Amino acid sequence: MVQKKSNAARGRPSGYDLDEVVGRATAVFWAQGSDATSVDELERATHLNRSTIYTALGGKAGLFDRCVRAYVDSAENDLLAPAITGTSGVDDLVALVSRVADMLDSTQHPPGCFAIRSLVRGDGGEQVDRYREALRRAITATLRRAVDLDDLDPALGSSRAALVEAALLGMLAVGRSGGHDPRLLAGGLMEQIRHWRPPSSIDSAR
Structure with missing residues (x-):
C-alpha cells in the first residue's frame, strides 16, 4: 500500500521530512521485520544518524511504531472505510477483496501486507490489533447490509464473516511471495461471495 502522510507528525524535529523518514523505514521493516532490522540499516535507509x-x-x-501506525491509518482510510460506510452488501464485500488484491499485486512495496506480516512475525503490537478489528468491522458491515439488500441468510453471517476474514488474512500474509498470485486467490474468493446470493437475487443483480 502506498504510504500517505503520517499522523504521527506532532513534535516533529526540524531538519528532515518525518513522513519521508517513516516511508523509508517502513520499506525496511516491511521486508525484514523489526527484530531482523538493525539501527545501522535504519540509518542508511532514512539518512538519519543514530543519535x-x-x-x-x-x-x-x-x-x-510510527511506521505501523501510519500504515494502519492509511489502510483504514483507503482499504477498509469504503466497506464500512458503503451502501451495498455483496458488491461492497467483493470490492473490498478486489482492493486487497490490487494492493497485494503492487510492486511498489515488499510482498504482502505490512501490518499482517508484522503480526505473523510477532512484532505488530496494538496497531496490528487495530487493523484486524477494522478488517473485521468492514467484513461484518457488508454482510449485515447483504442480509437486507441481497437476501443473504442471517444465520450464516458469522460463519461467512469468519471465512472471509481468514481468507483475507491469508492473502495479506503471503501476498505475491512464494509464487502466490493475489488476483487468482482474490478471484476465487470473489466468485464464492457472489454465489452466496440466492438465485433470485443473482438474477435481479444482472
Missing part, C-alpha cells in the same frame, strides 16, 4: 533516531524518534522501537 537522531534514538533521541527524536524513540529508537528502533519508536520508529517501528
Whole structure:
C-alpha cells in the first residue's frame, strides 16, 4: 500500500521530512521485520544518524511504531472505510477483496501486507490489533447490509464473516511471495461471495 502522510507528525524535529523518514523505514521493516532490522540499516535507509533516531524518534522501537501506525491509518482510510460506510452488501464485500488484491499485486512495496506480516512475525503490537478489528468491522458491515439488500441468510453471517476474514488474512500474509498470485486467490474468493446470493437475487443483480 502506498504510504500517505503520517499522523504521527506532532513534535516533529526540524531538519528532515518525518513522513519521508517513516516511508523509508517502513520499506525496511516491511521486508525484514523489526527484530531482523538493525539501527545501522535504519540509518542508511532514512539518512538519519543514530543519535537522531534514538533521541527524536524513540529508537528502533519508536520508529517501528510510527511506521505501523501510519500504515494502519492509511489502510483504514483507503482499504477498509469504503466497506464500512458503503451502501451495498455483496458488491461492497467483493470490492473490498478486489482492493486487497490490487494492493497485494503492487510492486511498489515488499510482498504482502505490512501490518499482517508484522503480526505473523510477532512484532505488530496494538496497531496490528487495530487493523484486524477494522478488517473485521468492514467484513461484518457488508454482510449485515447483504442480509437486507441481497437476501443473504442471517444465520450464516458469522460463519461467512469468519471465512472471509481468514481468507483475507491469508492473502495479506503471503501476498505475491512464494509464487502466490493475489488476483487468482482474490478471484476465487470473489466468485464464492457472489454465489452466496440466492438465485433470485443473482438474477435481479444482472
